Amino acid sequence: MSILRNISLRSLAVWSRNKDVFFLTWKTNFLPPFLEPILYLLAMGFGFGVLVNVLPAPYEKFSYVQFLGPGLIAISAMYGAFFECTYGSFVRMHYQKTFDAIVATPISMEEVITGEILWGATKSVINGTIVTLVIFAFGLATLPGVLFIPFIALLAGLAFAAIAMIFTALVPNIDSFNYPFFLLITPMFLFSGTFFPLTVLPVAAQDVALAFPLTHVATMMRDFSLGTYSYADLWGCIYLIAITAVAFYAAIYLMKRRLVN
Numbered sequence: 001m002s003i004l005r006n007i008s009l010r011s012l013a014v015w016s017r018n019k020d021v022f023f024l025t026w027k028t029n030f031l032p033p034f035l036e037p038i039l040y041l042l043a044m045g046f047g048f049g050v051l052v053n054v055l056p057a058p059y060e061k062f063s064y065v066q067f068l069g070p071g072l073i074a075i076s077a078m079y080g081a082f083f084e085c086t087y088g089s090f091v092r093m094h095y096q097k098t099f100d101a102i103v104a105t106p107i108s109m110e111e112v113i114t115g116e117i118l119w120g121a122t123k124s125v126i127n128g129t130i131v132t133l134v135i136f137a138f139g140l141a142t143l144p145g146v147l148f149i150p151f152i153a154l155l156a157g158l159a160f161a162a163i164a165m166i167f168t169a170l171v172p173n174i175d176s177f178n179y180p181f182f183l184l185i186t187p188m189f190l191f192s193g194t195f196f197p198l199t200v201l202p203v204a205a206q207d208v209a210l211a212f213p214l215t216h217v218a219t220m221m222r223d224f225s226l227g228t229y230s231y232a233d234l235w236g237c238i239y240l241i242a243i244t245a246v247a248f249y250a251a252i253y254l255m256k257r258r259l260v261n
Contacts, residue, residue: 004252006110013107014115015122022123033080033127037072037134044068044195056199058228069140070222071194073131073149074156077221078214080127081157082185085120085164086177092116093168099259113255117161117248124157125150135225145224152224156217159240162247163213169254188214193222213243 022029045065052064059067092098102112132149135141141149167180191198191205192214198206209215216236223229 004110004249006108007114007252008111010107011111011114011118014102014112015118017102018115018119019122030126030130033076033130034134037069037076037131040072041065041069041134041138041140056197058230059197059222059226062226065138066140066226067197067222068195069135069138070225071218073128073135073153073225074192074214074218074221075189075194076131077124077128077153077156077217078160078185078188080123081120081160082164082181084123085116085161086168086180087174089116089120089165089168090171090174090177093259094174109256109259110252113165113252117158117165117251120161120164121154121157124160125153128153128156141225142227145227145229148224149221152217152220155237155240155244156213159213159244159247162244162251165251166247166254169251169258188212193218213240216240 045068049064049068054060055062055064055067099109099112103109129150132141132146136146164180167177171177171179191201191209192212193209194214198209198215201209216232216239220233220236223233
């Protein structure tokens with residue numbers, strides 16, 4: 001646990017640096033997460049959704065577009081953190097040499113990585129909140145549960161940001177990020193209960209899907225958006241916290257080993 005002893009509130013300086021850069025181009029950064037869910041809702045929710053007549057319990061009283069909306073929030077939270085802590089962090093580390101410049105100050109390498117993960121989680125909250133506002137504007141989410149969505153996005157962001165930093169520590173070049181995106185992110189995108197209930201899958205496929213962090217994020221997003229709370233939300237929260245703790249420690253260890261060597 002000696003790695004964690006070198007982490008302090010100085011990590012927030014790294015977070016603040018990334019935040020300042022982000023808001024320099026805020027118009028470009030805010031537009032995609034605002035327009036993308038609208039396109040999905042129109043094409044899949046109101047388009048494809050008219051072909052879906054019945055949803056399994058506990059969503060049988062909802063329309064398909066109501067089912068889809070919270071899934072889009074979960075997807076946005078995942079991509080926000082994972083993109084930021086893979087491509088974004090790799091560019092800052094390898095091409096811009098930002099990490100080298102920061103560690104020349106009293107900020108430690110562990111604090112740099114922690115700040116990166118915190119910023120990745122913040123991107124999840126930003127993207128998730130924007131999509132939530134769109135979903136709510138379409139009347140697809142209800143109060144008061146929807147108010148807790150940003151907190152779920154933060155928890156999801158910490159998990160996906162930490163996982164992303166592990167890949168950033170391991171890939172030899174930026175093109176190699178195609179592997180985690182194709183082998184991990186795309187399967188989660190498609191088979192985590194974001195576009196259809198897991199109960200329509202074979203039992204073995206359901207068991208695999210339950211290992212995906214996004215499955216639990218999507219369930220929590222949907223239950224809090226629609227008011228269909230269950231013990232699965234508590235289990236999902238515990239699962240995400242456990243994944244975050246393990247991935248965070250692994251990310252710090254692997255990134256420090258890469259940067260020191």
